[in-house]
Every structure is written in structure tokens, then in C-alpha cells.
Amino acid sequence: MDERYWENRRTIRRYEPQEVPQQLLEDLILKASHAPTTGNMQLYSVIISKDAEARRVLAPFHFNQPQVENAPVVLTFCADFNRMSKWCEARNAEPCYDNMQSFVAAMIDTIAFAQQFNTLAELAGLGCCWLGTTTYNARQIAEALKLPKLVVPVITLTVGWPADGGVEVGRLPLEAIVHNGEYSDYTPERIDRLYAEKESREDSKRFVEENGKQTLAQVFTDVRYPRANNEHFSQVFAGFLADAGFMKGQS
Amino acid sequence: MDERYWENRRTIRRYEPQEVPQQLLEDLILKASHAPTTGNMQLYSVIISKDAEARRVLAPFHFNQPQVENAPVVLTFCADFNRMSKWCEARNAEPCYDNMQSFVAAMIDTIAFAQQFNTLAELAGLGCCWLGTTTYNARQIAEALKLPKLVVPVITLTVGWPADGGVEVGRLPLEAIVHNGEYSDYTPERIDRLYAEKESREDSKRFVEENGKQTLAQVFTDVRYPRANNEHFSQVFAGFLADAGFMKGQS
Numbered sequence: 001m002d003e004r005y006w007e008n009r010r011t012i013r014r015y016e017p018q019e020v021p022q023q024l025l026e027d028l029i030l031k032a033s034h035a036p037t038t039g040n041m042q043l044y045s046v047i048i049s050k051d052a053e054a055r056r057v058l059a060p061f062h063f064n065q066p067q068v069e070n071a072p073v074v075l076t077f078c079a080d081f082n083r084m085s086k087w088c089e090a091r092n093a094e095p096c097y098d099n100m101q102s103f104v105a106a107m108i109d110t111i112a113f114a115q116q117f118n119t120l121a122e123l124a125g126l127g128c129c130w131l132g133t134t135t136y137n138a139r140q141i142a143e144a145l146k147l148p149k150l151v152v153p154v155i156t157l158t159v160g161w162p163a164d165g166g167v168e169v170g171r172l173p174l175e176a177i178v179h180n181g182e183y184s185d186y187t188p189e190r191i192d193r194l195y196a197e198k199e200s201r202e203d204s205k206r207f208v209e210e211n212g213k214q215t216l217a218q219v220f221t222d223v224r225y226p227r228a229n230n231e232h233f234s235q236v237f238a239g240f241l242a243d244a245g246f247m248k249g250q251s
Numbered sequence: 252m253d254e255r256y257w258e259n260r261r262t263i264r265r266y267e268p269q270e271v272p273q274q275l276l277e278d279l280i281l282k283a284s285h286a287p288t289t290g291n292m293q294l295y296s297v298i299i300s301k302d303a304e305a306r307r308v309l310a311p312f313h314f315n316q317p318q319v320e321n322a323p324v325v326l327t328f329c330a331d332f333n334r335m336s337k338w339c340e341a342r343n344a345e346p347c348y349d350n351m352q353s354f355v356a357a358m359i360d361t362i363a364f365a366q367q368f369n370t371l372a373e374l375a376g377l378g379c380c381w382l383g384t385t386t387y388n389a390r391q392i393a394e395a396l397k398l399p400k401l402v403v404p405v406i407t408l409t410v411g412w413p414a415d416g417g418v419e420v421g422r423l424p425l426e427a428i429v430h431n432g433e434y435s436d437y438t439p440e441r442i443d444r445l446y447a448e449k450e451s452r453e454d455s456k457r458f459v460e461e462n463g464k465q466t467l468a469q470v471f472t473d474v475r476y477p478r479a480n481n482e483h484f485s486q487v488f489a490g491f492l493a494d495a496g497f498m499k500g501q502s
Contacts, residue, residue, distance in 0.1 A: 006282040006283075006285060006367075006371065007281070007282055007285050008285075009285050011287065026425055026429065029425065029428070029429055030258070030422075030425045031257035031258055032257075033422045033423070033425075033428060034257055034258050034259075034260050034422060035366060035369075036262065036366070036369060036379075036381035038381075038383035039383070039471065039475055039476065040420050040421075040422075041471070042422060042423055042427070042428060044428060045428055045429070045430055045434065046428060046429055046430070047430045047431075047432070047433065047434060048429065048430070048431050048432070049432065050431075050432075051432060054432060078434075082436070082437070083427065083437055083442075083445075084471075086436075086437045086439075086442055087437075087442050087446055087468055088468045088471070088472055090439045090442045090443070090468075091466035091467070091468035091469065092465060092466055092468075092469065093466055093468035093469040093471065093472040093473070094472055094478070095472060096472055096476070096477065096478030096481055096482075097476075097481065099481050099482050099485040100485040100488060100489055101386065101387070101481050101482075101484045101485040101488055102476075102481055102485075104358075104386050104405075104488065105383060105386075107355075107358065107359075107362075108358075108362055108383060108405065108406060111358075111359050111362035111363055111366070112362055112363075112365075112366040112369075112381075114363075115286060115287070115362070115363040115366040115367060116257075116366060116370065118286075118287060118363075119367065119370060120257060128287075130287035130289075130363075132289035132290070132356060132359060135352065135355050135356075136352070144433075145430075145433050145434055146433040146434045147434050148434065148436055151434065154355075154359065155359060169291050170291075171281075171284045171285060171291075171293060172284070172293055174277055174280065174281045174284075176293070176334065177280070177284060177293060177295060177296055177297060178277065178280055178296070178297055178299065179296055179297070179298045179299070179396075180298075180299050180301075181298070181299070181300065181301075181302060181305060182298065182395075182396050182397040183296065183298060183329075183396055183397045183398050183399065183402065185333070185337075185399055186333070186334055186337045186338075188337075188341045191334075191337055191338050191341045192341070194334075195338055214343060215342035215343055215344055216342070217338055217339045217341075217342035217343075217344035218342065218343065218344040220290065220292070220335075220339070220344065221339055221344040221345055221346060221347055222344070224290055225290065225347070225348075225353075226347065227345070227347030230347055230348065230350050230352050230353055231347075231350050231352075231499070231500050233352045234350040234351040234352040234353075234499075234500060234501065235500060235501075237351060237352055237355065238351055238501055248482070248485075249482050249485060249486060250485065250486075250489055
């Protein structure tokens with residue numbers, strides 16, 4: 001393995017037209033299922049969408065990001081307490097997972113599994129793009145994939161053979177994310193230092209200019225993740241979680 | 252790299268007394284920070300607890316699982332919108348992350364980062380145990396680690412040099428977790444087939460017997476994750492999320 005893989009990994013949004021063999025996909029999924037899981041319950045399912053029409057249906061729910069239609073494989077990773085509950089019902093046990101803490105446990109399992117798949121796929125030479133917008137239109141995705149209650153899509157990966165090397169985006173320095181012993185809050189001076197490299201990048205400057213903003217942070221608050229969207233999709237997601245059966249006792 | 256690592260990986264709960272060098276820990280954390288992240292916001296922090304007294308304080312919040320006191324390193328991975336908000340405030344941008352969708356985005360980032368760390372640590376020869384109980388006592392953990400608002404602990408890893416090889420626990424067959432095209436719900440016959448190997452294991456039979464239950468599923472519903480606990484900790488977590496500033500507009 002190339003030791004530099006870890007720090008050089010890139011999101012891949014453009015793919016070659018070749019298919020990903022089902023056997024390879026299943027081999028990677030099975031290996032990924034050995035990621036840590038709460039109580040060994042494996043509280044997830046993954047839906048494989050390869051058919052072009054199926055991907056065309058999903059595309060608008062991911063705000064028409066082109067990789068959903070262009071990737072040969074779309075994987076929707078779902079927090080799943082349905083299978084566990086069906087098992088309980090078949091074994092004279094009363095399932096009790098219709099609550100928020102259970103959803104959180106399932107979500108943790110699902111993301112760890114998806115991330116392990118992502119790593120395994122990249123090490124096999126595939127490219128992936130992680131679609132964090134999955135929870136925005138979870139209800140529509142659930143309908144398209146015929147998800148039953150207690151199954152909630154939480155992350156989507158597009159997967160295929162890379163058509164380019166992706167884009168280097170950089171990360172914050174270690175000091176930004178590590179705290180020794182206890183949380184050390186950020187002063188304005190420390191913020192300046194931690195974000196200096198990010199703000200000085202050419203792509204960051206271009207973002208600011210293209211969006212007619214004064215600062216890179218304004219691109220995030222005013223354009224990419226504005227308050228009205230965040231609040232709207234929070235309401236929508238909470239409503240869907242309730243309908244999916246995960247909010248019992250939450251007023 | 253040993254190709255068999257992925258399917259043979261084990262949770263490690265017993266550790267040798269040797270320390271984990273800070274340089275190694277930081278190298279692994281920096282590499283893990285290249286895991287996928289929504290909008291490259293890196294919505295997480297990790298708190299390193301090495302001091303024995305600090306780990307002793309954390310232990311009861313993890314229900315006194317002995318590895319918290321016995322591991323040389325405890326890492327608390329936190330969903331963190333505080334740093335991003337401080338950056339916005341310092342850059343004439345109004346932060347707008349006091350809502351559920353933002354918490355979900357931060358949680359996804361955090362788990363992917365933690366899972367990538369877990370893999371890197373294991374590949375470096377370390378052993379880890381993933382403590383899924385972190386969200387149960389998130390408030391107490393947050394107080395102990397002096398977490399400000401918009402910072403929520405979501406997963407904890409104990410880390411150290413393995414004192415044993417861990418325990419093989421097995422996973423469900425591929426068919427249990429994969430759906431092609433759309434979700435294929437589970438019939439009782441399919442449940443029988445998918446859980447047959449798990450239920451026939453010696454450790455499963457011992458669990459059932461030791462807990463005086465009729466089925467393995469009952470050990471989960473009646474002993475390990477009973478309804479009263481799930482509902483209690485759901486209320487507690489929702490209350491903490493509200494106090495942490497992530498539930499604006501959620502009634």
C-alpha cells in the first residue's frame with residue numbers, strides 16, 4: 001500500500017464509463033461490514049443503484065450533482081433498525097428502537113461502515129464522492145428506494161473508475177482539531193492563524209470573488225449553507241424521522 | 252499491508268501498559284483528517300485524554316467499562332460547529348448552525364474522521380475499542396472536557412498496544428445488508444436464514460443462557476438495550492442537544 005494514500009486521497013466526481021464488477025462491489029461491502037458496530041448489531045443497509053434510470057430518479061434529490069447520473073454506481077447507506085426489529089419479532093422479543101437514541105446509534109454504525117467502504121474502494125483504485133446532502137431529501141430518497149419504517153438514508157457515495165485525479169482541497173492544521181486534556185476554545189488570533197492557509201489558497205480567493213463576497217466564511221453562511229436552508233431542512237428532516245418511527249416520546 | 256486485515260480486525264479491550272507516543276497519535280489524527288468532510292468544513296474536534304486522573308473521571312460516563320481507565324489513551328470525538336462559528340464571527344459572516352441539520356452534518360463528519368483514525372491506528376499495530384455509549388452521557392462528558400456550546404461528544408475510542416488478540420464476533424452475511432435497486436424487506440424465513448450463523452455461535456448461546464433468556468434477540472431487547480433505557484437516554488440526549496445550541500426551531 002502507498003503510505004501517502006491517506007494524506008493524498010481525493011474526492012472523485014468524474015468517472016470512466018466502465019462498470020464496477022458486482023463481485024468487486026460485494027467484496028468491498030463485505031470487508032467494510034467489519035468496521036466497528038454498536039453491540040455487533042450492524043444497524044445499516046446499503047442500496048446499490050446501477051441502473052441509469054434509477055440514478056436519474058435519485059439525481060434531483062441530490063440537487064442534480066452530475067456525478068449521480070455519471071457514476072456507474074450510486075450507494076445509499078441507510079441507518080436501519082427495521083432488520084433488527086424484524087429479527088426481534090421473529091424471536092419472541094419486543095423491539096424498542098422507535099426513539100432518537102436508537103437512531104443515533106444506527107447513524108454511527110452506518111457512517112463508520114460507509115467510511116470503511118470509501119477507504120476500501122479507494123485502495124482498490126476506485127474513486128468516490130461523499131454526498132452529504134442525503135439527509136436533506138431523505139424522505140424522497142426513501143420513497144424512491146422503497147425504504148420501510150426505521151430505515152433512514154444518511155449518506156450517499158457515487159463510485160466508479162476515476163476519470164481525473166480529483167482536486168486537492170487541503171485541510172486545517174492539526175492544532176485546529178486536537179485538544180489535549182480539555183477543550184481549548186479559539187481566540188480571534190488563533191482563528192487567524194488556523195485559517196490563514198485555507199484563506200490564502202487560490203481556489204478560496206476565487207470562491208470569494210465569484211460569489212461577490214468579502215470573506216470566505218461569507219461564502220459558507222450566505223451561499224453554500226445559508227440559515228434559511230439549514231432551518232428548513234432541519235424541520236423537514238425532523239418530520240421525516242418522526243414518520244420513519246424514530247421520534248417516540250420526543251415532543 | 253496484510254489484505255486479511257479488513258475482515259480480521261478485532262475490537263481490543265485489553266492493553267499493554269506502554270504509552271502511545273504523542274507524535275504517533277498526532278500523525279494518525281492528521282492522516283485521518285483527510286477523510287471525507289461536508290464542504291471541507293471539518294466539523295469535528297478530538298480531545299486526547301492520557302492522564303490517569305482524567306480517564307478516571309470519564310470512566311463512569313462510559314458505565315465503568317474498564318478499558319477507559321486501562322487504556323493509555325482515550326479519544327473523545329466531538330461534532331464541533333463552535334470553531335466554524337468562531338471563524339464566521341471573526342470574518343464578518345453570521346454563523347447559522349444552531350439547528351438539527353447542522354448537527355447531523357457535523358456528526359457525519361465526526362464519525363467518518365473517527366472511523367478513519369480507527370483504521371489507521373489498527374494498521375499501525377494499535378488496538379481500539381469504539382464506545383457507542385458516548386451519546387448517553389454526552390452532557391457529563393461535555394462538562395468534564397469543558398466543551399463549549401455547539402460541541403457534542405459522539406464517539407469515544409480507547410487506544411493502546413493490544414494485550415490480547417481480541418475476540419472474533421462475526422458479521423451477518425452480505426445478503427443481510429445489501430439491497431439491489433430497491434429495499435427488499437425481510438420475511439421471517441429470510442430472517443431465519445440470515446441470523447442462523449449468529450444464533451448458532453457458542454458465545455451467542457452462552458449469552459442467552461447467562462441472561463436466562465429464551466432467544467438471543469431477547470438479550471438485546473430485555474438486557475442490553477431495553478426500552479426504558481432507550482427512551483430515557485433519548486430524552487436526555489435531545490435535552491443536551493438543545494442546551495448545546497443545536498435545536499433552534501425544533502419544537
